[in-house]
Amino acid sequence: MDRNSIIGLLLIFGILMGYAYFNQPSAEQLAEQKRLSDSIALVEQTKQLEAQKLKASTKATKIVAEEIKDSGTLVSKFGEIGTKMQGVEQTVILQNKDLKVALSNKGARIAKAELPPYKRTDSSELVLFDKEHAVDYFVFKYQMGNAIEFFNSAKFYWDLVAYDSLKGTANYRFNFDDNSYIESRFAIDETGFGINQTLHMHQMDEYISFNSDLSYYREVEAPKQELKAETEREKSTIYFKYQNEKPDYIGETKFESLTLKGVSEWVSFKQQFFNTTVICAEGFKGESKIETKEPLDAENNVKLFVAELELPFENKKTEEINLRFFLGPNQYKHLVKEDNDLEGIIPLGWTLFRWVNKFLVIPTFNFLSQYIGNYGVIILLLTIFIKLLLFPMVYKSYLSTAKMKLLKPEIDEIKEKVGDDMSKVQMETMKLYKKAGVSPLGGCLPLVLQFPILIAMFSFFPAAFELRQQSFLWAADLSRYDSIFDFPGGFSIPFYGDHVSLFTLLMTVSTILYTRMNNQLTSAGAQMKIISYLMPIMFLGFFNNYPAALSYYYFLANMITFGQQAIMKRFVDEDALHAKIAENKKKNVTIKKSSFQKRLEDYAKKKGIDPNTGKRKK
Numbered sequence: 001m002d003r004n005s006i007i008g009l010l011l012i013f014g015i016l017m018g019y020a021y022f023n024q025p026s027a028e029q030l031a032e033q034k035r036l037s038d039s040i041a042l043v044e045q046t047k048q049l050e051a052q053k054l055k056a057s058t059k060a061t062k063i064v065a066e067e068i069k070d071s072g073t074l075v076s077k078f079g080e081i082g083t084k085m086q087g088v089e090q091t092v093i094l095q096n097k098d099l100k101v102a103l104s105n106k107g108a109r110i111a112k113a114e115l116p117p118y119k120r121t122d123s124s125e126l127v128l129f130d131k132e133h134a135v136d137y138f139v140f141k142y143q144m145g146n147a148i149e150f151f152n153s154a155k156f157y158w159d160l161v162a163y164d165s166l167k168g169t170a171n172y173r174f175n176f177d178d179n180s181y182i183e184s185r186f187a188i189d190e191t192g193f194g195i196n197q198t199l200h201m202h203q204m205d206e207y208i209s210f211n212s213d214l215s216y217y218r219e220v221e222a223p224k225q226e227l228k229a230e231t232e233r234e235k236s237t238i239y240f241k242y243q244n245e246k247p248d249y250i251g252e253t254k255f256e257s258l259t260l261k262g263v264s265e266w267v268s269f270k271q272q273f274f275n276t277t278v279i280c281a282e283g284f285k286g287e288s289k290i291e292t293k294e295p296l297d298a299e300n301n302v303k304l305f306v307a308e309l310e311l312p313f314e315n316k317k318t319e320e321i322n323l324r325f326f327l328g329p330n331q332y333k334h335l336v337k338e339d340n341d342l343e344g345i346i347p348l349g350w351t352l353f354r355w356v357n358k359f360l361v362i363p364t365f366n367f368l369s370q371y372i373g374n375y376g377v378i379i380l381l382l383t384i385f386i387k388l389l390l391f392p393m394v395y396k397s398y399l400s401t402a403k404m405k406l407l408k409p410e411i412d413e414i415k416e417k418v419g420d421d422m423s424k425v426q427m428e429t430m431k432l433y434k435k436a437g438v439s440p441l442g443g444c445l446p447l448v449l450q451f452p453i454l455i456a457m458f459s460f461f462p463a464a465f466e467l468r469q470q471s472f473l474w475a476a477d478l479s480r481y482d483s484i485f486d487f488p489g490g491f492s493i494p495f496y497g498d499h500v501s502l503f504t505l506l507m508t509v510s511t512i513l514y515t516r517m518n519n520q521l522t523s524a525g526a527q528m529k530i531i532s533y534l535m536p537i538m539f540l541g542f543f544n545n546y547p548a549a550l551s552y553y554y555f556l557a558n559m560i561t562f563g564q565q566a567i568m569k570r571f572v573d574e575d576a577l578h579a580k581i582a583e584n585k586k587k588n589v590t591i592k593k594s595s596f597q598k599r600l601e602d603y604a605k606k607k608g609i610d611p612n613t614g615k616r617k618k
Contacts, residue, residue, distance in 0.1 A: 214310075
């Protein structure tokens, strides 16, 4: 990035800060805004509660089976199956060491999903959803004589016909008559976070309308699992995957609805560190819809996820539809086992950076995790490994910088001789570099090659499930910021935050020292040096709210770089470099011009500009 670009970025940053400062509302305006927003919120909450009461136990647009207590009315409306809308709800448990689900006979569905190995930030049990905040059911058109009703599986009580807690299986059946029935069969994996559901339909073609679709509706008001609902909300959304395509998602920072245009393999309600995913190997039809909404209880819940999925249904005499649910953490090693690109819900960066994470960072991280339990130590060893891997490029960059440092006195002479003509200064400096056999890109190119790893780490640490609730030194949780001081009274500094992160401070100080060391090795002007010191200060506010693990990694990388610089300075013979440069000058070798340089010179000549002086010919 050149000087003008950096100055431009700094000006933009300054304008934004100035705008935010001078346009911030007064205390009176804030109080009035709060009073109005509280009033509006109260009205909206009242409306939502009333709407929720009216919708009763379901919010689907296709629901038609209202709560009717009179059995005679139920029979007249739904036939003999209407009597099954009355009953007592009972649950059975399917469980392995990783996942515990409660199945309900009302709707033959998963009423609750709990992950025993993990806890919420408040140390309570980690529940992905329960029947008070989630609903799911199957819907199809039901033929009763000449009338057509909608059959909603959640409105009826099903019969538990088989249950084996040791094998982790349970079967529910709903009989339409002696020969026609629907059976919902559940089987939990022996280990892990998967559970399969098979919808077996036997001779149902007589009851299901010939032109009916079979829809699966799922809605979850996702509960807060982490420290702050706002932070978790910004990292929660719905992911989906079309067949033969990469996963995609609804924007995390907005509420949005989307109609899926093609056949999709799975839909995932993804929170910051956990997800609820429904998978259909045959694919959901293109008429499926997904939506994210604001939760009714924004303090305790993150988002309201909605999915209305069209199942691959052909209305045969005997038909089975297979669904699979993944109810677990956003941990790469578990998601990749599903073998359907479900690991794509982990935000590891764009393609190049994702490759770095997938094939370098994650394997190294997982390997170290097998032998070391302290994740602060793991990050330290990971940093050392990556710095050793990059050392050849760092060494090459150091040599190039050292050569340019030796040429600094001669460059200063050129500046004094030429004066303020910057184009002439640059041209004479390039000639000096060519004679001395020094490439000005020799110090930049190795740094550019390191850039993908730098950005990959920026994506990896905020998404690394392994760091969740892992403490190190003063950081209580490496997956969130390490506050050593919280400002009192809700005070917050613009572009910084309401707390002080110590790892971020250490990273900033070490970056300033690293910048100072680099400035001593280069011939950068005073103006550029000032700008280079401003960048770390800008990052101070940016990283203050990021996970402690990220700032800790960058701090370690800086400290290791200091050590590498000290070693290289000790072993690199500057006198030998100086002699080499002097020898190159004596050779007076004609440097072959690149095609790019030739094109520039040809263009300059056409414009009447001397390519050697940069001045227009008279």
